Amino acid sequence: MEEDYKTDRGPPPPYPTPMTPTPRPPPSGIxxxxxxxxxxxxxRSTRAPPCYDGDGVSPVFIGSAIFQSSVHPCKIAPHLPFPCRVPYAGTEVEHQGRYDLLPFDPDAMEWVCTSLGRIPQGRYPVAGGYEEDGTNLYHARARVGQTWVPGKTGEHLGGCNVAYGGQEHVVSTSYEILCWRSATHLGKDK
Known part of the structure; x- marks a missing residue:
């Protein structure tokens, strides 16, 4: 029977085996x-929001705003007229171009407390973008009052920058950086 299959239709299709590697999403996630x-x-696509606005009801997602020569981590608040908001130059920029929403997957990602722009030792932050000079930016969130607000961090920033209430807020201690739960995601298992 197998001989007929080979001669009439070509070789049998490959079937996944336990040794077949699972494709990994990019370091910035899907x-x-x-x-x-x-x-x-x-x-179903966005997953549950990792934050809510000051009203405690309106969902706020994490994402990256795409500019001409940089990509900045941002917050995405669908209830606002300009949903994509970027902390930049002391203000809350209402981004009007393309942006990418990153679904928060609690099975693969976690928020890790940090301060002063540090990457927690042994952790792999989720890539969020880069400055015009190529310096890495990562997703982070910080509290403004009692509200968790998504924003950006990087070793050069010395903290977490978030857009809230029309301003850029800089939080230097006790904020959270988004990290992969394991290095498996990046192919860095020991």
């Missing part, structure tokens, strides 16, 4: 590309 007038997908 993202949902959006524009200013895009509709935010449902929770």
């Amino acid at each position: 993202r949902i590309p959006l524009q200013l007038n895009s509709r935010i997908p449902d929770l």
Whole structure:
């Protein structure tokens, strides 16, 4: 029977085996590309939001805003007229270009407390973007009052920068950086 299959139809199709490697998502995770007038997908795609706005009800997602020569981690608040907000130059920039929503996957990602722009030892932060000079930026979140707000961090920033209430807030201690739960994701298992 196998001989007939080979001669009539070519070789049998390859079947996954336990040794077949599972493709890994990129270090920045699998993202949902959006524009200013895009509709935010449902929770099956976005997963549960990692934050809520000051009202305690409106979801706030994490993402990356794409500029001409840089990409900045941002917050995505679908209830706002300009949902993509970037902390930059002391203000809350209402980004009107393309941005990518990063679904928060608690099975693969976790928030890790840090301070002063440090990457916690032995941890692998989720890539969030880069400055114009190529310096890495990572997803982070910090409290403004009682509200967790997504933003950005990097060793050169010395803290976490978030956009909230029309301003850029800089939090230098006790904020959280988004990290992969294990190095398996990046192919760095020991």
